[in-house]
Amino acid sequence: MSLVAQVKKLKEERNAVILAHNYQVPEVQDVADFVGDSLGLSMQATRVEADVIVFCGVDFMAESAKVLNPSKTVLLPEIDAQCPMAAMLGVEGLIELKRKHPGAEVVGYVNTSAATKAEMDVCCTSSNAVKVVSSLRSERVIFVPDENLGKWVQRTVQDKEMILWPGFCPTHNSVTPAQVLKEKRLHPKAKVVAHPECRPEVLDLADAVKSTEGMIKFVKETPSKEYIIVTEQELLHRLKKEAPDKKFHSIPGMICPNMKRINLRSVLSSLEGMRHEVTLPEEVMRRARLPLERMMAIGRGD
Ligand code: SF4
Incomplete structure (x- = not known):
């Protein structure tokens, strides 16, 4: 068998x-x-x-x-x-950040442990981070742990002060503008679609910045026939299945070993x-459920 x-x-x-x-x-x-x-x-x-x-x-x-x-x-x-970004912020680090910035609401990317989520007000993913931060009443927001995603959100949500944590995804953060420019030279007609975990200087080169599901929706809805996809290379498997009439290029070596x-x-x-x-532990699950449920009630952003 x-x-x-x-x-x-x-x-x-x-x-x-x-x-x-x-x-x-x-x-x-x-x-x-x-x-x-x-x-x-x-x-x-x-x-x-x-x-x-x-x-x-x-x-x-x-x-x-x-x-x-x-x-x-x-x-x-x-x-x-195991996700290395999730390991970049522990419970103690977040408690210390909250102590330094009393009154700020805490938004945590889902790329964190359940124990760390238990200390958050609301979670977000790359697909709804802007929508989640915009929904908050507080003018000061602690956003952890992905600094690149936080900087991307801050570009859109300008009426809030965002306190960031220096976490990153090794796979997305390692992509350089030179790599993207090289792909653009090789495929001059292709649209560049990048994930917000990439560095700001890489996002500046993109035609669109999207989560993985946002990328799938974007390529289906836009007329272009060719795309340079700046995220983990395996997304191309779904893209090719769901948009078989289009052509996709990835950034060589953009692989998450985890x-x-x-x-x-x-x-x-x-x-x-x-x-x-x-x-x-029951207590961790009970406390981590609240920010996750709050995130899901807000829903998808793109
Ligand atoms: S791509 Fe891998 S390392 Fe990067 S955030 Fe996702 S799981 Fe973590």
């Missing part, structure tokens, strides 16, 4: 669903019940009726699924599929051994 067939069979037996992020390898995306961005996956996690969620993404995403649907067994197939830890074999052994189950 093929690996795909074995995964599907065991998924049935365990009454499981597979949720996969847009940056997962194609073989995992193709076997998943739902593929999406962080916001879409969080929303999907709340609707799961099956007993088990196999979460193909990184640690903080699987934690959010557990927080949002705590009666389910949530499995992260590879224990070391997302690549999971493959079909690890999904299968996760289901076989019911490993690695996400467990969180």
Whole structure:
């Protein structure tokens, strides 16, 4: 029996669903019940009726699924599929920042641990960060941990003072303007669509700045036939499927090694051994649920 067939069979037996992020390898995306961005996956996690969620993404995403649907067994197939940006801000760092800036509301990118979320007022993803910050009453906002995303939001939301944290995504932050300019020279007719986790000088070269789901919507709705996609390269798998009449180029080497830890074999052994189950203290889940639910009530921004 093929690996795909074995995964599907065991998924049935365990009454499981597979949720996969847009940056997962194609073989995992193709076997998943739902593929999406962080916001879409969080929303999907709340609707799961099956007993088990196999979460193909990184640690903080699987934690959010557990927080949002705590009666389910949530499995992260590879224990070391961890997001380095999420590790750049711990609970103590956020508490200290809150102490320094009393009265500021705290907006946290979902790329944080559940324990850190427990200290936030509201979460956001790259698809709704502008909408979330704009919705706040406070004029001072602590925005953590992605500094590039915070700077991008600040360009649009100018009536608030944003206090940022020096966190970043190594995959997006490493892209340079020279790399984008090189792709533009090679493909002069292509539109540049960049993710807001990139540096400001890279975003300055983009025709559009979008979250991953925003990119998919953008290429479907705009007449251009060719695009340079400045985000993790695996998004091209979905783009090619959903806009087969268009041509896409990625930035060479734009790969998140943490997302690549999971493959079909690890999904299968996760289901076989019911490993690695996400467990969180009740109190952390209770407090982290509030900012996540507040974010979902605000909804998608683009
Ligand atoms: S792409 Fe960046 S932010 Fe996303 S999981 Fe990888 S390291 Fe973290």
